[in-house]
Amino acid sequence: CRLDLSQTDRYYESVYNPCEISRVYISNQCVSSATPTEEMNGAGNLMDFLDEPFPDVSTYEDFHTIDWLREKSRDTDRHRKITSKSKESIWELIKSLLDAWSGWVVMLLIGLLSGTLAGVIDLAVDWMTDLKEGVCLSAFWYSHEQCCWTSNETTFDDRDKCPQWQKWAELMTGHAEGAGAYVLNYFLYILWALLFSFLAVSLVRVFAPYACGSGIPEIKTILSGFIIRGYLGKWTLLIKTVTLVLAVSSGLSLGKEGPLVHVACCCGNLFCSLFSKYSKNEGKRRETLWRSFFAALVAAFTLRSINPFGNSRLVLFYVEYHTPWYMAELVPFILLGVFGGLWGTLFIRANIAWCRRRKTTQLGKYPVLEVIAVTGITAVLAYPNPYTRRSTSELISELFNDCGALESSQLCDYINNPNMSRPVDDIPDRPAGPGVYNALWQLALALIFKIVITIFTFGMKIPSGLFIPSMAVGAIAGRIVGIAVEQMAYHHHDWIIFKNWCRPGADCVTPGLYAMVGAAACLGGVTRMTVSLVVIMFELTGGLEYIVPLMAAAVTSKWVADAFGKEGIYESHIQLNGYPYLDVRDEFTHRTLATDVMRPRRNDPPLAVLTQDTTTVEDVETLIKDTDYNGFPVVVSRESERLIGFVQRRDLTLAIKNARQKQDGVVSSSVVYFTEDAPQLPASNPQPLKLRRILNLSPFTVTDHTPMETVVDIFRKLGLRQCLVTRSGRLLGIITKKDVLRHMAQMMNQDPESIMFN
C-alpha cells in the first residue's frame, strides 16, 4: 500500500509566508529597531499588494513537507489578530471565544463520530462473522449471540444453542448433524469469506486506494509534517469503514484496531476542515490529528461505545484473577518475552521481504487475485479448528479468561476433586482432563497457522490491522505455557522450584495471566512499544496488579527484538515505502559535516541565486522557467555571495504576474530589487520592481563545519524544510529535509535513491 512520490524531486523550499514578514514590519514599529521612516515607506510600498493577498499563498503542494516554524508563527499571528479585534465589539469577542473553544468542539465531534463508527463496525462485524455460519430466524440482522439472548435457555453452555439460530445446512437440508451438513456448512463458510473479501478488495481498488493497509505508517508520516492529499479524505473514511467490516468478517487473520485509528484520523481531518483555525493551518491541523490519533489508539482498545449486553466494563477483555503471581513465575514470563521478541523479528523480516517481493515482481499486479487466494486458504484451513474458526477477539478473550467453576469451554475441562462441595471463587489447581489436552493440540496448530498466514495477510490491498493477530499469537503461546506450568506445579509439588510457593491444593498458577503476558510480549515485539504498551494492557484488562510481569515480558521482548533490528513494523513499512519520515528514535552518530551533504556537490552546476538589486524581470522569469526549485536564495552580489534572504518560487511568480498586470512601466528589462530603497539607475532604465515584501529575511543557516549530527537534530526538532549553508557569511549551498534523509540512508548503507522514489 504505497504512494507514488516521484514528483517530489524539488529541493529548494521556502520558509516564511512573505505576508508575515511585511506584517511583522508594520506591527512592530514600537519595538523594531528599524526607523519609523523605513517602516512608513516599507509599509506604504506594499499596501497595494497587501489588500489583495495571493490566492493560494501558504498552501503546500501534494507530497511536500510542511514547515512547522512557519505554521506556528502564522497561527500566533492569527491569534494576535483575533485577540486584538475581540476588544472592538461584543460580536468579535464572541467570535474569539468560539475560536478558543473550537479545539474542544472538534475533539468532541471527532470522539462522537469515530466512537459511533467503531460501535457500528463492531456490530456489523459480529453479525457478518456469524452470517458465515448461519442465520437468525427471528430476525436475520441478529448476530448469533443476540439471537439466542432472547431465548429462554439460560444456563451458560446452552446459551449458544437455541432454536432461533440455524446453521445454513440445517436451514437448507433440515439436517443439523452429519457429514453432509458439515461439508455444506464448510463450503458456505468459504463462499461467504470469498464474497466478503472480494467486495472489500474491489471497493478499495475502485474508490479509495488509500483505504488499504493499517494506515498507521502513513499517518505517522503525515503527522510528522508531510502532505498526502486525500489520504484522510471523506472517500477514504467511507470506503475504509465499509471495507474494514468486510475484511474482518471474511475471517482473514487481521484486526480492526489499526484501521480504526486511520478512520478516527479521517474524522479528525473532516471536522478540521469546518474550522478555519485548523483547515488553514497544516500545523494546527496536525496537532488535532495527533490528538485523535492517540485517543483512537487507546479507544480502539478500551471504550466499547455500543454495548448490547451492557456489561459496565470499560475494557475490551475484562479479567479478574483471584491469585497473585509469584517471583518464580518470572522465569516463564521472561521466556514468553523472548518468544515475543523472536516472533516480532521473524514477522517483520518475513512480512517486509514479502511486501518487497509484491512491489517488485508480477505479484503486485494482481491484488484482487492475491486477496481471494489468501482468503480461500485461510477459510479452508481455519474452519476445521474451533480456535481459528471463531473471530480472533473471541479467541483472545477466552484465552485470557481464568477457568471459573461454570466455564463450559474445552480449556476448562479439569478433573474436579469430588470433596469440593460447591463451586467457590478461587479453585485450587486441578489435573487437566482430556478436553484440555485436546485443546492444547488444537491451540498448537492454531499457533502455527496464525504465525504463517498473518505474514502473508498484512500489507494486502485491504484494510488490515496487526494488533489483534499478534496478540492472538502471544495469547495462544502464553496459554500453552501457562497450562504446562500449572500441570507441572500440580503433579510435582515437591520439586525445588515449586516447593516454596505452591502448596498442594492451592491455586498457584493462572494460565490466563500467561496468555495476557504472552500477548503483551508479542505486541511489543512487533510494534516495539513498551511502556505505552503496558498501559494499554492495563486498559485492556483492568489488571493493575500485574504491572511487573507485563513489564518484564514487554521489556525482554523489546530487547530481544532490538538485538535483531531496531525498527518496529511501522517504521519498516515507512522505510520500505520511502516516506520522508525523520524518526526521533534512531540516533545519527556519524561524524560527517554539513559540507558533505549540501547541494550543489563539487561537480554540480553552481547554486541558482538571485542578487538583491541587479537581476531583471527577464532573468527571474528564465530562472523560473529553467529550474523547478521551490525557492531561491538572495545574495548581495555574485562576487560577495553574502546571503540576505530566501524567496519562494510561487511568491516570485505571483508577484511578477501581479506587477506586470497592475504596475505599468514594469517590463522584462526592469530591474527587480529586494533592498529597502531602489538602486541608483540611469533615467533611461524602466521603472524597477520592489520585491522585498516577498523576501524571507530570516532563512535558517548553518556553517559548513556543522556536524551532520547537529543538522539532523535541528531538522528533527524545528521541523525545517531546508536550511542554507554558509562559511564566514558566504553562501555555499543548501540542505533540504530530503538531502538529510538521503544522507542518513546512505550512512546506514541503504540505497539513498529509495527515499521518496518507489
Place this chain on the structure above:
Amino acid sequence: CRLDLSQTDRYYESVYNPCEISRVYISNQCVSSATPTEEMNGAGNLMDFLDEPFPDVSTYEDFHTIDWLREKSRDTDRHRKITSKSKESIWELIKSLLDAWSGWVVMLLIGLLSGTLAGVIDLAVDWMTDLKEGVCLSAFWYSHEQCCWTSNETTFDDRDKCPQWQKWAELMTGHAEGAGAYVLNYFLYILWALLFSFLAVSLVRVFAPYACGSGIPEIKTILSGFIIRGYLGKWTLLIKTVTLVLAVSSGLSLGKEGPLVHVACCCGNLFCSLFSKYSKNEGKRRETLWRSFFAALVAAFTLRSINPFGNSRLVLFYVEYHTPWYMAELVPFILLGVFGGLWGTLFIRANIAWCRRRKTTQLGKYPVLEVIAVTGITAVLAYPNPYTRRSTSELISELFNDCGALESSQLCDYINNPNMSRPVDDIPDRPAGPGVYNALWQLALALIFKIVITIFTFGMKIPSGLFIPSMAVGAIAGRIVGIAVEQMAYHHHDWIIFKNWCRPGADCVTPGLYAMVGAAACLGGVTRMTVSLVVIMFELTGGLEYIVPLMAAAVTSKWVADAFGKEGIYESHIQLNGYPYLDVRDEFTHRTLATDVMRPRRNDPPLAVLTQDTTTVEDVETLIKDTDYNGFPVVVSRESERLIGFVQRRDLTLAIKNARQKQDGVVSSSVVYFTEDAPQLPASNPQPLKLRRILNLSPFTVTDHTPMETVVDIFRKLGLRQCLVTRSGRLLGIITKKDVLRHMAQMMNQDPESIMFN
C-alpha cells in the same frame, strides 16, 4: 528556599568542545570536503596539544547553563570510540558491554536505594508520629500499630487499644482518663512537635541549606540544563532524609512525596558519579536524573517498599467500591473540580505572596523562629480535632474508604435498619447517625485549618511536600459533599434528580469516591497536571472504573485554575526565585525580532571580538583581563566583520598559558591566528601562535530579522546557551539564554532583573 545566583552575570558562553572539532577533522578525511593536505598539517599542528588534553575542559561553572547539543555530540563521540575499540580485544569488548549496560545498573541501584530510604522513612515517621502520643512498653521502637499488632485483641475496633501501648499521661501518672491526663498528653504532644521541628530546621540550617523545600522547582530547573553544585549532593541526601522524617512527624501540614523525589534524584546523582559515562557528561547525567525523577514521582505514590502488614496491594490507598457511578453524579464531581481550581488559585497566590514577603522583609532572617512558631500553632490547633491530630495520610485513606459493615469509625456511624440480617458487601444507603453529623463538623473545621496553615507551611526552611496536604483538603471537601448527596438521595428518593437512578434501598452514592475525586481536583488545581494526575490517582487507588469522574474533575479544576493564572505552584516558585527555566508550555506570542533582544544595545560599547589573524597575544590577554565574558566571536577582520567562529574564554586562557610555557618564541607581541595557514608576516615578527584547534567553527547564528518567537523555540528545543546574530553575513550581536529569559519576563511585564538576581 532560594539560591544566590548573583555571580552568573556573564553572557558569552561557548558551544563546542574544541577537541571535538579537531577530532572531526582527523576522523573525516574520507568524507570531509577539505583536502588531505589540509587534514595532515591540520592534524600535525595540533598533535602536540592533543596528547595533553586540557584538565577541566568541558566542565561548567556553578550556576551556568549546559549546552545540550555539545553534551550530545560529546557522548556520541565517546560511544564511537568505545565501539571502535571494542573490536580490538575481548577486554575492550567486555568494557563496551558494561558501558552499554551501565544505564540499567544505575537505574537498578537508584531504585533499590531510594526504595529502601522511602521504606525506612515510612517506618520512622510512623514511629515518631506515635511517639508524640505515647510509647510501646513491650518495645519502645514499635509504632502504635505494630505494638498492638502482637496483642490478642483481634476485633477491629479494639485493635488500637492494647495494654502494651500507653499514652504518656498514663505512663507517668497512672491515670489514662480525665482532664489532667488530657492536658498532660496535649502538652507533651506540643513539646515533641516543637522538638522535632526545631531539630529539623537547625540541621538544615547548619549542614545542608539545599535540603529545604520540596525541591521539585529546583530539580525541574536542573533537569532543564542548569548547574547547581551540591543541590543533589551526598550531604543533601543525608540531611534531607533525616530532616524529612523529623518534619513530617512534627505534625506540620506537609507531605513527604515531593522531598522523596528530591531524595531519589540525589541517589541518582550519587550513582551517576560512579560511571564516567554519566559523571563526565552533564547531558547523560540529566537523562538518568530525569528517569529517576519520573520513577520517584510515581513510586512515591505506588510502591510501599517495606510493608510490615504485608497486604499485597501495590497501591497507597487501596479502595474497592461496589457500586458504579451515575451520570447525574457528574454535577457534584464537576463542582468539586471547580472547588479544586479555586483552592489551587487561592493557595498559589497566597503562598507566593507570603514567600515573597519572607524574602523581602525581616521575616526571612529568622527561619528557625518561624518554623517553631508555625509548629506550635499547628500542634495547638491540631490536637483537639481527631481528624487533624492523626497523620494526614491516615486521614486521607479513611476519607477514601467506603463504609463497610465492620467499620468502627465515626464516619461510618449509620443507622442500620434492623431487618438487614448479616453484613453484606454492598450496604444500601442508610440514614446518618449522630456520629456522622459530629464528624461533619470536625471535618469542616479541619478543612479550614488545613487550608490556612498549609499556605504558611509550604516554603519554610524545612523539607516540605505539597501533594498530601492538598489531597487532604480535597478529600475532606469531597467527603463532606459525598455525605450530603448521599443523605439527600436517601431522604428524597422522589426528587426528580434522584428518581431515575436511585431506588429506595439501593446503594447509590459512595462518599469515598467523592473524596477521591475531590483529592484529584485539588491536586490538579495546585500542580496543573491532568492526565498524569489521573494516572497517578489510578495507581493511588487501583480504581480503573472511575476514569470519567476523575477526568471530569481534574479537567474542570485545571480550566478554573488556568482562568486565574497559567502557572502551577512549581512554576510560580521557579519564577519567584528567578531560576533560568524555559518552560515548554508558555507560548511566546509577541512579535519582537532578534535585533530587539541582542546585545550590544544601541548605546552599549561594541561587541568584544577577535580577528582571525591580526590580534596579538597581548591583545587577547588584555581582553580577557578587562572583560568577564565566557567567550568571544572571531571575525575575518574588523572592517568586514564576517563571522568565522566562536572561542571559549577558558580554552583561550589555557591555550595561551600552555603556549607560553611549551612553545618557545611565543611572546606578548606574537600574532594569534585562527586560520589554517599562518599569515604572511615580516621576518622580524616573533613566531605566531596557531589557535584554530580551540575555535568552534559552527557557532549557531540567526539573522537580525528572525522573530523572537522562533529564537525562543530554537533555544527551547535545541537547548542552546547562546546564539550569534548576523545580517547578510555581518556579525551584529549575540543573544544568550539569559537575554531570552529577560526579554520574556519584560514582555510579560515582569521585572527583567528578577531573572537570576534575587
